Amino acid sequence: QTDSQIFKLLANAIHDHLPADSIDEAKVRQIVETEVASARLPRPIEVRLPDGQRNQIDTAHHQLEEVLSLIGEGHQNVLMVGPAGSGKTTLAKNLAQALGLEFGFISLSQGVTESHLLGRILPQADGSWQYQPSRFIEVFENGGVFLLDEIDAADPNLMVSINAALANGILANPNGTIHKRHEKTIIIAAANTWGRGADAS
Numbered sequence: 001q002t003d004s005q006i007f008k009l010l011a012n013a014i015h016d017h018l019p020a021d022s023i024d025e026a027k028v029r030q031i032v033e034t035e036v037a038s039a040r041l042p043r044p045i046e047v048r049l050p051d052g053q054r055n056q057i058d059t060a061h062h063q064l065e066e067v068l069s070l071i072g073e074g075h076q077n078v079l080m081v082g083p084a085g086s087g088k089t090t091l092a093k094n095l096a097q098a099l100g101l102e103f104g105f106i107s108l109s110q111g112v113t114e115s116h117l118l119g120r121i122l123p124q125a126d127g128s129w130q131y132q133p134s135r136f137i138e139v140f141e142n143g144g145v146f147l148l149d150e151i152d153a154a155d156p157n158l159m160v161s162i163n164a165a166l167a168n169g170i171l172a173n174p175n176g177t178i179h180k181r182h183e184k185t186i187i188i189a190a191a192n193t194w195g196r197g198a199d200a201s
Contacts, residue, residue, distance in 0.1 A: 047098040055098050061091040068098060071186060077166050079151075079189045088190040092147040101184060102144035104135040108154035114161050118173045131175050140171065143184035152191040 045060045047068065057064065070078055080088045089105070096103035106116060119133040139146040148154075148162065165171045169181040 045098075049100065053100060055100055057094055057097055060098075061087045061094050063087075063091060064094045064098065067091060067095055071095070071099070076185065077187050077189070079191065081191045081194060084192055089147060089149065092145060092188045092190070095186070095188070096145035099145065099184075099186075101186070102139060102142070103147075104139045104144060105147035105149055106134075106136060107149045108158065109150050110153065110155065112155065112158060114158055115174075117158060117161060118171065121175055131173065131177065133173075137171070137173070137179055140165065140181055140185055141179050143182040145186045145188060148187065148189045150192070151189040152193050 044058050047055045117136050121129050122132050124130050171179045
């Protein structure tokens with residue numbers, strides 16, 4: 001829509017709440033121009049990696065550069081807190097794309113157990129049992145960006161395993177195999193709260 005159309009829509013909306021003679025067209029236009037100028041919309045950005053590779057992200061989250069800066073400082077565990085719909089998953093995907101890494105995620109809602117995170121030992125057709133790694137283990141060992149979503153809703157026992165992986169850089173699965181964290185593994189945790197309420201507010 002054109003600027004004049006947008007202004008008319010806004011003026012009509014304001015008119016429903018204020019007497020017509022109190023609307024200052026110049027003031028409304030100034031407010032609109034200020035808000036549009038400061039809007040943080042998805043935008044294309046190019047990321048240049050240390051090896052010279054360039055990755056183009058067509059619709060990058062407005063905080064991608066901030067997260068890239070944290071990763072550039074050496075942080076490999078990042079917590080994002082914000083209400084539903086603020087783009088936490090999009091930001092994690094953008095990060096993987098920007099760094100040219102694999103992406104994986106799991107939602108840690110109630111009912112998610114250690115086997116979802118560490119993998120399972122499954123029966124085979126010949127009667128033997130074989131370990132099947134989870135996506136988390138694959139990214140943990142081979143490198144990539146992994147999103148632990150809804151971490152503020154996770155089971156406390158599951159969080160003990162996650163903490164061990166993040167603090168020690170190793171994980172042991174049920175059959176005793178030790179998994180070591182790859183140097184290019186970045187773990188992003190996303191929460192809707194700081195653990196004390198229904199939302200970030």
